[in-house]
Amino acid sequence: MNDHASCDVLILGAGPAGLAAAQAAAPSGCSVVVADDNPAPGGQIWRTGPGYPSQALARSSKLARYRNVTLHSGTRCVAVLGNKQLLLENSDRAWVQTYQKLIVCSGARELLLPFPGWTLPGVTGAGGLQALIKSGVPVQGQRVVVGGSGALLLVVAQTACNAGAELLRVAEQSSSMTLLALVAGLWRWPDKLRQAITLATPVYRPGSQIIEALGHRRVEAVRIRRGDREVELACDRVACGYGLVPNTELAQALGMALDGEQAVAVDTWQASTVSDHYAAGECTGIGGSERALAQGAIAGFAATGQMQQAENLWRERAHWETFARHLRRHLQTDVAAVKALARPDTVVCRCEDVTFGALEQRDGWIDAKLHTRCGMGPCQGRVCGAAATRWWGWGAPPVRALINPVRIESLMGHSSEP
Ligand SMILES: Cc1cc2nc3c(=O)[nH]c(=O)nc-3n(C[C@H](O)[C@H](O)[C@H](O)COP(=O)(O)OP(=O)(O)OC[C@H]3O[C@@H](n4cnc5c(N)ncnc54)[C@H](O)[C@@H]3O)c2cc1C
Known part of the structure; x- marks a missing residue:
């Protein structure tokens, strides 16, 4: 039989949003449990690995000082069992976690659009390559092509270069005019403008698209189209992604409604449509780590009744919501162009x-x-x-109470009776 545990506030996801939520909730004295399926806290942006020390360390060590906060890394929420009851599983055990309030901070994943050759070994998502490098996969001396669309491409290109890869091309689908408008509007977020300038590389090509990955047992070359010209580049790795999509399966399994952008719908307190259930960060829409931090803190304060502290952050959140809208307006993937391939x-x-x-x-x-x-x-x-x-244009795939693959003994050990 699985163990049972209970807490006042359960936070799922320990990326920027989840950590900020925990930090805000901790001083209230409520019992707070944070669970995240990665081996260490930090989420996507602060992912750790050999040679990549945790940027989330400062936040998690602050949390460690609170005896009312428990952090479970390497732990995944695998199923919704019933009213305020979730099944959590790690490599050793599974248990039923009950809670009074829940904050879903499940983040986002890459949008991968298939193209000929995309399943060849050596072809990954853009963020996928970044995750591999951070987890210790060597790319020293390898020829890398990054492609797709979105702000992540240049970040990934830089990670690959810093790890010793030879960056051949960054093929961005958006046109030069679109990108100029995007950058011109960044004066309202000077740090973002600085970051964009720092990340610029001479091999960046707007208005170009990866059209095929070629190879026998693994990728050996990539074809790229720009206007009516096509080039073929011999390479060892192709990293191609078309932006991000919110992870909403968990929220949907809990009955939380989505908004028009297929992200979790929340109000000004980050409360979802289900009472006592909140959401923060990129599961509520794509918008970067600063927005996730502000939203997470608001959710943590609101879930523990610290309403004034939550309200004090509304302005900060609005600033980054505007940034998110700016990105969305200017970086619209042409999905039909990829489908045509x-x-x-x-x-x-x-x-x-x-x-x-x-x-x-x-x-x-x-x-x-x-x-x-x-x-x-x-x-x-x-x-x-x-x-x-x-x-x-199919609707999203139906979501079931079982949201992740789960060990059979975890299910067999489940009983809703404590
Ligand atoms: C692959 C990838 C790489 C990225 N790299 C960068 C980058 O280098 N720079 C940048 O500015 N932005 C990057 N981003 C964007 C980044 O997602 C955000 O800026 C920021 O990390 C969002 O914070 P968050 O807390 O909302 O979500 P995340 O950081 O995504 O954190 C969500 C966490 O929830 C966990 N989780 C999800 N479901 C469950 C579950 N069922 N049970 C337990 N845990 C769960 C996830 O494993 C993750 O650790 C990246 C995004 C992706 C998808």
Whole structure:
């Protein structure tokens, strides 16, 4: 039988939003539990690994001083069991965690849009390559091409260069005019303007798109189109991503409503549509770490009744919400242009090997699942789901109470009786 544990405030996710929420909630004296599936706190932006010391260390050591705060790293929420009851699992055990208030800070993942050759070894998402490098995968001397669209591309390119890779190209889909308008508007966020200038590289090419990765046993070259010209570059790694999508499965399984941008809908206190359930950070919309920090702190204060402290941060949050809107307005991925690259045999669901040709004939998620097993593999549609939603306009894949793959003994040990 699984253990049971209870707390006043449960925070899921220990990225910037989750850590800020915990820091805000801690002085209230309420019992606070933070759970995150990464081996160390920090989320995506402060991901740690060999040679990448934790930038979240200062925040987590401050939290360690509070005896009412418990941090469970390497721990994933795998299922919603019932009213204010979640199943958590780590490598040793599983337990039923009950709570009075919940703050979902589940962040975002990359939008990966399939193109010919994208499943070859050596081809990853842009942020995927960054995560691999931070976890210790060597890229010293390797020829790297970064592509797709969004602010992350230049950050990833810099991570690869700092790790000793030879950066051949950053192929950004957005046009020069779009990017000029984006940068011109950054005067309102001087640090962001400085960062954009610092990250600039002579191999950055706006208005260009990776159209195919080539190779036999792994990637050996990439084809890039710019206007009516095409080039082929021999390379060892291709990192291609088209921005981020909010991780909303957990929130949806809890009944929290989404907004028009398919992010968790929240009010000024970061409260969701379900009473006592809050959300903060990129699961409520893509907007960077500063917005996530402000939202997380507001949620932590509000969930523990510190309303004035929460209200004091509304201005700070509004500043970064405007930044997020600025990015969204200027960085709109042309998903149709990527769809046009797919061939009948281009794999879309890589867990279950389902091709573009097989999915073109389907008219929605249920139909696709019944006929092809699309979205029914280990990632449960987290990759192909986002692509299919954008390409064919299907609604998001249905979310079930079981939100992640889980060990069978964790389920067998579950009983709702304490
Ligand atoms: C791959 C990737 C790389 C990025 N790199 C950068 C970068 O270098 N610079 C930059 O400015 N921005 C980067 N970003 C953007 C970044 O997401 C945000 O700026 C910032 O990290 C958002 O903070 P957050 O707290 O909302 O979410 P995150 O930092 O994403 O934190 C969410 C945390 O919740 C955990 N989680 C999710 N679901 C569960 C669950 N069911 N159970 C337990 N834990 C769960 C996740 O593992 C993660 O640790 C990156 C994004 C991605 C997807």
